[in-house]
Amino acid sequence: MxxxxxxxxxxxxxxxxxxxxxxxxxxxxxxxxxxxxxxxxxxxxxxxxxxxxxxxxxxxxxxxxxxxxxxxxxxxxxxxxxxxxxxxxxxxxxxxxxxxxxxxxxxxxxxxxxxxxxxxxxxxxxxxxxxxxxxxxxxxxxxxxxxxxxxxxxxxxxxxxxxxxxxxxxxxxxxxxxxxxxxxxxxxxxxxxxxxxxxxxxxxxxxxxxxxxxxxxxxxxxxxxxxxxAGEDQNDMTASKESIPDYTADLNKGVNGIKIGVPKQFFTNELSVEVRDALLGAIENYKKLGAECVEIDLPNVDKALAVYYIVSSAEAASNLARFDGIKYGKRANNYDDLVDLYYQSRTQGFGKEVKRRIMLGNYVLSSGYFDAFYRKAKRVQEIIKREFLEAFEKCDVLVSPTTATTAFKLGEKTKDPVSMYLSDIFTVPVNIAGVPAISIPCGVDSQGMPIGMQLIGRHFDEKMLFRVANAFEASTKEAK
Amino acid sequence: MAIEKQEVEKLAKLSRLKFTDEELHTFIKEFESILEQVKAIDSVDTSNVDLKECGDRVNFDSLQEDIERQGLSQTDILMNAPSAKDGAFLVPITVEEGK
The missing domain is CATH 3.90.1300.10 (Amidase signature (AS) domain)
Structure with a gap:
């Protein structure tokens, strides 16, 4: 073996x-x-x-x-x-x-x-x-x-x-x-x-x-x-004290009677035909295994990507301000004075995408734009979060594709940041809402490239995610 | 959404980053198309959201006990310093005599 x-x-x-x-x-x-x-x-x-x-x-x-x-x-x-x-x-x-x-x-x-x-x-x-x-x-x-x-x-x-x-x-x-x-x-x-x-x-x-x-x-x-x-940490105030179940306990409980929500906004035209078919097949499979599938409406989930690029870039610009070439990391060899040392070290040390995000972050945080971008984005984030909470009153997990297409070619999207950002269209809303999600393989396309299915759960209900994910994985293993 | 070159130059200064003219030019174009996408949030009605009520789920009720703990040693702190001497980080002169 x-x-x-x-x-x-x-x-x-x-x-x-x-x-x-x-x-x-x-x-x-x-x-x-x-x-x-x-x-x-x-x-x-x-x-x-x-x-x-x-x-x-x-x-x-x-x-x-x-x-x-x-x-x-x-x-x-x-x-x-x-x-x-x-x-x-x-x-x-x-x-x-x-x-x-x-x-x-x-x-x-x-x-x-x-x-x-x-x-x-x-x-x-x-x-x-x-x-x-x-x-x-x-x-x-x-x-x-x-x-x-x-x-x-x-x-x-x-x-x-x-x-x-x-x-x-x-x-x-x-x-x-x-x-x-x-x-x-x-x-x-x-x-x-x-x-x-x-x-x-x-x-x-x-x-x-x-x-x-x-x-x-x-x-x-x-x-x-x-x-x-999992677990709390005296060194991270955001690490939760929420109790930790045995995450393996429900793995083999199956999905009989489980409600799986299918958000209609996640099955859009951007989805490649092969990914859509694989997902619809997986949903059919869940029904055969005894799950009930219900349609879910997340009206503002398509705004999550915009919220993400504002909030994450703002935080990145602040977090990356610590890279100054003084305490650790790159220090440029030649500079005029202290401020020039910062300029030279950062300009030489960071790559293009990092610079783009720092600039975008400082833009949305700067006076005159803070309300229109950052504060507005935080408000929209709250609305998206509420939509997820409402959805989980009607179902136990949500199902979606992880990505709209399978793996793209090297270099295919590097010239166009916006098309690269769209790769995250189905995954970003999960971070915006703070809920857990798992991606599992659910087939391959005609080129043999893997297709991923995303299951999204309630806050701190990873146990349910594992249960539903494992039911699918087990059924595909049996089929082989 | 049109972005002025001057505005991007100001941002570069705030970010402590330098760009060549060519880089700035590409950057402005990319920036405009990113901001075009980001504008999507304008259409959402957020009048019923009070940001004070929706803080991130940090539990401020359970602050740490104020007890002394072992932190990193001076050697650990300085081990990645680009330039250090006598237990301190070395930086270029910031205040000059007679100025």
Missing amino acids: NYLDCSIKEILENLTSKKITSEELVKLCFDRIESTDTLNALNSTYKEQALIQAKEIDKKRQSGEKMGALAGVPLVLKDNINLKNTKTTCSSKFLGNYVSPYTATCAQKLVDAGAIVIAKANMDEFAMGSSTETSAFGVCKNPIDPTRVPGGSSGGSACTVAAKQCFGSLGTDTGGSIREPASFCGVVGLKPTYGRVSRYGVVAFASSLDQVGPITRTVEDSAILLNIL
Whole structure:
């Protein structure tokens, strides 16, 4: 058997029953990383350190010690998540040599559970993008068709899981950055409820929208990782104290009697025929499994993208003001005085998309425009949030495509920012409302590229998402 | 929505970013088309929304205890500094003698 094909659940069984050691597993992962190197999924790898950790875990297991929930499982972090003494670059020249002096809470929780972090994944610069093409360290490619993008911004995180270089990864999602790449690469991506997972130690893009989540090959693995990641944190006031259920508990309960809402605004003309057909097929499948499907109206959901670009850019402009070339990161070699040092360092350190968002953010925040743009956007955000809350009075989950098309060609959208922004049209409303959503594979198009289905849940009801997602995944496995 | 070059130059100054004339030109065009999209929110009636009532879901009732905790060490803080000396970040002279 090829151990790299296993899910986290399966590989844990193989490790526990000593069919394979963690050291062997880490070596297998690195063999795969080397043979699929041209995908450019990873910014840095930690082979030596990973092997040391794996040997320690194997020794512990051999002596019968109690093991953590992820003991010996190789995982990857997105390169905007701090892990002490590793580089955290955000795929930006500005942070090209930045070494983390501390560890993010989400990474610490994985490490405490015994996971082995083997690498950090490529991404769009500062998580701004939908294709991983804004990375300062080269584009990441789609493992299914390397002439196409893996999606973004967590493109490397999705690619490395789909290419079986590791068993799971963490991404971050501000407007779709976990779900869109998961959809493009044919894997499972979860954006938890805003506040479900601590953001401490994760480089901020838009603090009121950012959320950390897992990318995995199965729905069950996603639930296993959320069990570990969820929870409050004294270092992040927005991390919720809401109780944490066992997210794996309802996985096999099926969808009999569950109400699935189909928002009519998500089945628009922008949708490619193949994606639409796959989704309609999935909805039919749910009906066969006993779910009831109801049409839902979200009248203002089409304004979410506009709200997103105002709010996220405003927050990005503020968050990225800290990159001044003084305390860490890039400092230009030549400058006239202190202010010129700021200008030169920022101009040389940031890429084009990041500069565009900073400028847009400062525009909507500047006097004369603040009310018309920022304050208005916050009001519209509230209206969209209310529409979601109303929808969840009529159904348990909402279903939509994750993206309007499958993975596009490298370079296809880089010249036109607006067309790139439209890639996030179905994922952005979820961040605007703060609710959780999961993207799972639901078929392939005529080119063999994966199609993703998005399931959206009530605030803090990830358990229902896993249940409904797993019912679909199980039914497609049976069909095979 | 037309954007004046002067306006973008002002934004660049606020953002502490420099652009070449060519970059500014492309930028203005892209900016205009982004703002065109963003205008979509104008049509939404928001008269029944009071922003004071809809803060983000931060629980301000559970503020932290005010207890001393170990933070990062001076070495940790300075390890990424582009330029440091005697435990401090080095910056260009900001106040000159006799000025």
